[in-house]
Amino acid sequence: MKIIVVGSGYVGLVTGACFAESGVNVVCVDVDAKKIQNLQNGVIPIYEPGLEELVVRNYEKKRLFFTTDISDGIEGVEVIFIAVGTPPGEDGSADMKHVLNVAKQIGQIITNHVVVVTKSTVPVGTSEKIRNTIQEELNKRKSNIKFDMASNPEFLKEGAAIEDFQKPERIVIGIDNEKTGEIMKRLYMPFVLNNHPILFMDIASAEITKYAANAMLATRISFINEIANLCDILGADINNVRKGIGSDSRIGSKFLYPGIGYGGSCFPKDVKALIKTAHDNGYELNVAKAVEQTNENQKNIIFNKMSEFFENNFKNKVIGMWGLSFKPKTDDIREASSLVLIEKLLLSGAKIKAYDPEAMQETKKLLGNKIEYAVDLYDAVNGVDAMALVTEWSEFHFPDLDLMSKIMKGKVIFDGRNIYDPVEIRKQGFVYFGIGRR
Ligand SMILES: NC(=O)c1ccc[n+]([C@@H]2O[C@H](COP(=O)([O-])OP(=O)(O)OC[C@H]3O[C@@H](n4cnc5c(N)ncnc54)[C@H](O)[C@@H]3O)[C@@H](O)[C@H]2O)c1
Incomplete structure (x- = not known):
């Protein structure tokens, strides 16, 4: 054939x-x-x-x-x-x-x-x-x-x-x-x-199936992000809540990981396109609209936490960033949440040192020398005032915290994907911020 x-x-x-x-x-x-x-x-x-x-x-x-x-x-x-x-x-x-x-x-x-x-x-x-x-x-x-x-x-x-x-x-x-x-x-x-x-x-059903699948997955992400934000406010731990609801077989545990919003070449554009198709045909997809709005807000969550911590003063602050791609195991940075964080930090006067195992070349094409590119994860946090974990690549899961204590100027970690144990991190003398984790 x-x-x-x-x-x-x-x-x-x-x-x-x-x-x-x-x-x-x-x-x-x-x-x-x-x-x-x-x-x-x-x-x-x-x-x-x-x-x-x-x-x-x-x-x-x-x-x-x-x-x-x-x-x-x-x-x-x-x-x-x-x-x-x-x-x-x-x-x-x-x-x-x-x-x-x-x-x-x-x-x-x-x-x-x-x-x-x-x-x-x-x-x-x-x-x-x-x-x-x-x-x-x-x-x-x-x-x-x-x-x-x-x-x-x-x-x-x-x-x-x-x-x-x-x-x-x-x-x-x-x-x-x-x-x-x-x-x-x-x-x-x-x-x-x-x-x-x-x-x-039939052909129309196949065309809608793709959009409906992505909109459903995006809905789960925005839903758990909102619950995580509520956990933050109320002093609960989203990890417990996630396990609590995910073990119900009607709900399941997949796609219920809170973070800094979905990105990539598919979810953002497909949710938008589905909303538009419905609107053009006289129907409003209210759930999908809320999903999109929640996601836009969520992309600011780390920046908002940082602003509060640094009392809105980013002058002379350097932020080390781990991860640039919209998710691990890809070099794709289309609509990545990292780009929103970078833009906000740069506008506020901060400097950024970033490291990503695969996406630095793509990021360079887009941002040139607006940010500094580190040679490895420790280079990215050397002398910085805080570190932001943006993409949960495997190599970020077990960092050498002793080394980081020595080389980071400010011992502050913003964990945008909840991959670290807050207790362990705090035991090492770091200030830790996650998403929906008290
Ligand atoms: N990336 C994903 O994970 C994914 C998953 C499922 C579906 N999709 C869908 O698949 C489609 C492609 O996505 P992608 O991520 O592969 O895009 P991409 O941008 O990586 O690739 C598209 C390619 O098409 C080429 N192209 C454009 N016009 C052309 C033409 N007239 N003739 C020949 N080549 C042309 C471009 O040069 C580019 O190399 C999109 O509709 C996307 O929504 C993507």
Whole structure:
């Protein structure tokens, strides 16, 4: 089988590499010529555990190809995945220009029947727009080539993307005819040998499922953050509350970790886009709106705690920051809470020394020398007035507190992810602030 995956970012590259690993011939396309050139040389543009090995192996086996020209591998292709970005537009709606550009190209180049699959997260009705765009181009060519549409939203998590793709809990596929379902089933068969289901449904339901899943997860995060803030006020410990509610099987314990708000390329934009879709259709998603507002507030929580501690005076203060990526095991800093904290601290006159195991290069591209980049976690806290733990990378879990006592100017820790034991930290003479922990 031969497929094309258009867009070689976090989703497209993982999709292409995993299908190639299952024996499919995959052509990965991207408009970014440098990215494609790097991939052809075995240089992976993103940090994603296990991805490099998969890409290099399948490229060498000639099951994986990289090109900037979508027409390069079109001969004999059965399925074309659209996995380009859908960033938020000015009004919060998902910006479909990349997706529709690809649709136009597809209409211009296909030579036989194909299934066009949207893997990008797109609002309800997008598949129809893609279908119309492709058909318009075919009409211009006076071509009667047939094609079908499918919606196959992606649920992978950055940092565990390969595992999620290869052993998905479920695969959602929106179709409007059986033949398309058969082709998609054949393609995905190697990934459901664990008996997890392929859920076939209509296209609109598949499109909404992706947004509803992300909005649900975001809701849990905002909910527990609000309860944590209440614990702070009332002198309770959110960790006890979290365990107390999480052990109820109706609730479960996943995604109930308080912190400094969700970020990343998906939750913020998808919650916004869902709110906008509903609004445009005359319905207000009040819960989702509150989730978003709570998250915006939560991104300020560490800064607010710091302001109180330093009595609003950040003059000559240096803050050591551990973690920049929006979550561990990725170099992705899109909508990361670290960026909000950095902006607020810089505006208040503080200086920042930051360390992240993977995301410093991405941060440098965005912030340049507005902050200082440390060589390791201890360098980041040498001589600082306080440390803020922003991303819970594994290497931050057991710091050498003796060493930190000696090198930090102010023995103050703001634990934005509640990874430390407050009792132990305070025993070592540190001032400790967590989220919702008395
Ligand atoms: N990142 C995630 O964890 C994740 C998870 C599930 C779903 N999604 C969704 O998948 C989609 C892609 O997300 P991503 O994180 O991979 O984005 P990304 O920004 O990492 O990658 C998108 C790629 O598409 C390329 N591109 C843009 N226009 C193109 C065109 N016309 N032709 C070819 N390539 C083009 C860009 O150069 C870029 O390399 C989004 O809709 C996103 O919401 C992302």
